[in-house]
Amino acid sequence: MxxxxxxxxxxxxxxxxxxxxxxxxxxxxxxxxxxxxxxxxxxxxxxxxxxxxxxxxxxxxxxxxxxxxxxxxxxxxxxxxxxxxxxxxxxxxxxxxxxxxxxxxxxxxxxxxxxxxxxxxxxxxxxxxxxxxxxxxxxxxxxxxxxxxxxxxxPLEDGPSITLAEVVDDWTQVGTLGPRRVRGSLCPTKGIVQAVRVTWEGGVTLEDGTEPGEAERDLYTITVTTADGTRRDIKPAALANLGDGDNNHMLCMDTSDMPVSVSFPASVLTDPNGDLNPATRADVSPLR
CATH class of the missing domain: 2.60.40.1220 (Immunoglobulin-like)
Structure with a gap:
């Protein structure tokens, strides 16, 4: 929701x-x-x-x-x-x-x-x-x-797509705002070296209204570039920024290879109107 x-x-x-x-x-x-x-x-x-x-x-x-x-x-x-x-x-x-x-x-x-x-x-x-x-x-x-x-x-009848993907500068602090805690879950502290925030056009959940889990984490694909310029596809090590009802997911990564793009398959997540997402992809914006 x-x-x-x-x-x-x-x-x-x-x-x-x-x-x-x-x-x-x-x-x-x-x-x-x-x-x-x-x-x-x-x-x-x-x-x-x-x-x-x-x-x-x-x-x-x-x-x-x-x-x-x-x-x-x-x-x-x-x-x-x-x-x-x-x-x-x-x-x-x-x-x-x-x-x-x-x-x-x-x-x-x-x-x-x-x-x-x-x-x-x-x-x-x-x-x-x-x-x-x-x-x-x-x-x-x-x-x-x-x-x-x-x-x-x-239009109302269209399902949500990813509109933005960006490298997060301090992923260990996502989920907090000064001394006040908000509800987004955090990336694990062990083994995670960077994270990409994915922003959907609207709020997304599973069809039954629950949050995505391990199965949906495995459906995200991150294309990365290695130090020698080779490209490869990986899965996020963890999926975070859940449980707060907004339109953002955090893809927690256990590699320092540079993320280039993020993709997600069709007909998995729905908006509050019950419309399923199309297959969607976005280039990753680097840190500014």
């Missing part, structure tokens, strides 16, 4: 916003710097009618459309307002935003997925087709502005 309940002590400041105006001051930031562009990687029509548990994310969310949007970098959530997003439907109408939230993807390195909630266009009559950033929404390091970024919406 995309939605999880958070207990006491979990980080909750500024992670959901219902302000329909852009209150971020224009800092004159560019849309690209040092090779990093301000882009939207995907917008996924995840659910037409959110369940009651979505009220935990934003009051009054039940029954609204849910649409995870993935950014090219982590964002500065203090610059995120619901009004930063404009959703256009097939007829050319504009959807009505209710809330924007980074829940439940709040582990370190995950603040690039925003769940858009609102009356964004029903799939059966006038589905959403495009998301535009119309407000000043900044990257987490304050170097780029996502205003002007745009991406087509993946």
């Amino acid at each position: 995309w939605f999880v309940l958070y207990g006491p002590g979990v980080w909750t400041d500024n992670i959901s916003n219902r302000d329909l105006s852009d209150t971020t001051v224009d800092a004159g930031l560019p849309s690209e710097v040092n090779g990093q562009s301000a882009e939207l990687l995907s917008a996924f029509h995840g659910l037409d009618a959110l369940p009651r548990v979505s009220n935990v994310i934003c009051r009054g969310s039940k029954g609204n459309t849910g649409m995870p949007v993935v950014f090219s970098t982590e964002i500065d959530i203090s610059t995120m307002q619901a009004g930063d997003f404009r959703i256009t439907t097939r007829s050319g109408a504009t959807g009505t935003m209710h809330c924007a939230s980074v829940l439940p993807a709040t582990d370190p390195g995950e603040l690039r997925t925003v769940l858009l909630i609102g009356q964004l266009g029903p799939a059966d009559s006038d589905p959403p087709v495009r998301v535009d950033i119309i407000g000043h929404l900044h990257s987490i390091d304050g170097t780029i502005d996502f205003r002007g970024a745009s991406v087509p919406v993946i």
Whole structure:
């Protein structure tokens, strides 16, 4: 499921916003710097009618459309307002935003997925087709502005694909945020030398709603390059970042060979709408 309940002590400041105006001051930031562009990687029509548990994310969310949007970098959530997003439907109408939230993807390195909630266009009559950033929404390091970024919406009936794979700079800390623990499981400390974070277009589980396990770990394939330039395919030694209900998996690796790409076969994982994933592959982004 995309939605999880958070207990006491979990980080909750500024992670959901219902302000329909852009209150971020224009800092004159560019849309690209040092090779990093301000882009939207995907917008996924995840659910037409959110369940009651979505009220935990934003009051009054039940029954609204849910649409995870993935950014090219982590964002500065203090610059995120619901009004930063404009959703256009097939007829050319504009959807009505209710809330924007980074829940439940709040582990370190995950603040690039925003769940858009609102009356964004029903799939059966006038589905959403495009998301535009119309407000000043900044990257987490304050170097780029996502205003002007745009991406087509993946239809409701489509299953989720991998939209990003990246080497994690400190995989031993994934699953913690300062002194506050969140629910993503960690890579084992013994025998693991690096990790790749895989970000799906939306939250994924097995068809029965449970988390992936050993069988699904073995279905991931990581193509790596050895020191002599040879390429080979390996399996992750462990699968982590589970149990927190978000759209990220951590592929824990027991080799220092450079990861090049990640792939996963079709019809294994489902989104909250029950749609199975297609066969999917993504190049691995190196550390910046």
